[in-house]
Amino acid sequence: MEKGAAVRCQRIGCDAMFTDADNLDGSCRYHDSGPIFHDGMKEWSCCKQKSHDFSLFLAIPGCKTGKHTLEKPVTKAVSASSRKPTPSPVQNKPTDVNCSRCRQGFFCSDHNAQPKPSNPVVLPTSVENDQVKNTPPPVKKIVGLDEPQICRNKGCGKTFKEKDNHETACEYHPGPAIFHDRIRGWKCCDVHVKEFDEFMDIPPCTKGWHNADAV
Template identity: 55%
Template sequence: MTTTTGRLRCQRIGCDEFFSPDNNLENSCTYHSGPPLFHDGGKEWSCCKQRSHDFSDFLSLPGCTKGKHSSEKPVVKAAPSPNARLPQPINTGNSALDAAKAACIRCRQGFFCSDHGAQQPTAGVAKPVPATTVQTAASESSGIVKKAVPSKVFDINAKQVCKRKGCGNTFTEKDNHQEACNYHPGPAVFHDRLRGWKCCDVHVKEFDEFLEIPPCAKGWHDANPQDAA
């Protein structure tokens, strides 16, 4: 990709900066040199072992290798995880259903399956009590009253990075509006060597093609989408 000023966008995964071919210095680019790993619901870079369960956070993990910028798109394929362990389908007590789950790829991987239902926790296993609930109960019993958390103060001219999936652009609240952001509202889907987005039902085989799938929704830029959830 070339801009009107003749600068090129670096195609190395994890960089995405603009550079000039005449001033492309060694160590000016920070990128991921290895392919991504997808297993057990997590995402990991094979080159530096950085991992995340959230896909937008995974794409934001800083690169681990330095070198020159490159305008050539790397050929990157998702590598199989050498230590990936597939969860076993839960025993439901129905021999026919258990046999069907054992033969189903999605059930063996622990994903929701429309044919056999979602994996449910086994009976008798108590749900963990959130730490916030325990802390709140302890504070109330001891008579401690916590101070209200002050509301955040934003600088409308401060530059922020949109964390919506598929966006990643820099914006200011002053220029933000309801059609400023192009993003994917749905989760990423990785299944049977295909990668895609549930929201727009587009799936491809190659990881670099997955990164090029155009967003399907418009909205406000959001630097903290988890806060708005």
């Protein structure tokens, strides 16, 4: 460079003007690896700092220090999908009715309980139409008024009796639940936290009937 002329540093996250005279060790603060863009989230792969807003993302201070340079670093955006580890197979254990996660249908790492998968809808062919018409409807389970049941509404999980059930008996989240980039929350009340235990403690936002067969 021309002696005494200020030039712009090429390190990612720095963008400062410098000269040979003021280019001391530690004068440059930068990011030494590329960004990750996934579902609207921007993240620095080197320090895991992130933001949804691109301007705020670019303003995140660099995590490394050194000298300014005119050499352009070779980096590239990293796909978040490439970072996902291959899940290892686990042995399913029975759900625990005393566990609040199992009762409410969430994945439980303590018991390896998975939520019940929804069955895909398959339309009958013309050959099966007659069989479908002649198939009797499934018999609904008859529940006694005093028979204890567990409410499956998200955020409830309480035991109730049908005789005590009414339109404000249950406090729950109509949902859906949101799990994304280590953030957990409820779309219905727009509350989000980082830890699962904090997520389970979010107060329900809706009242209604207890439901032992909630989807």
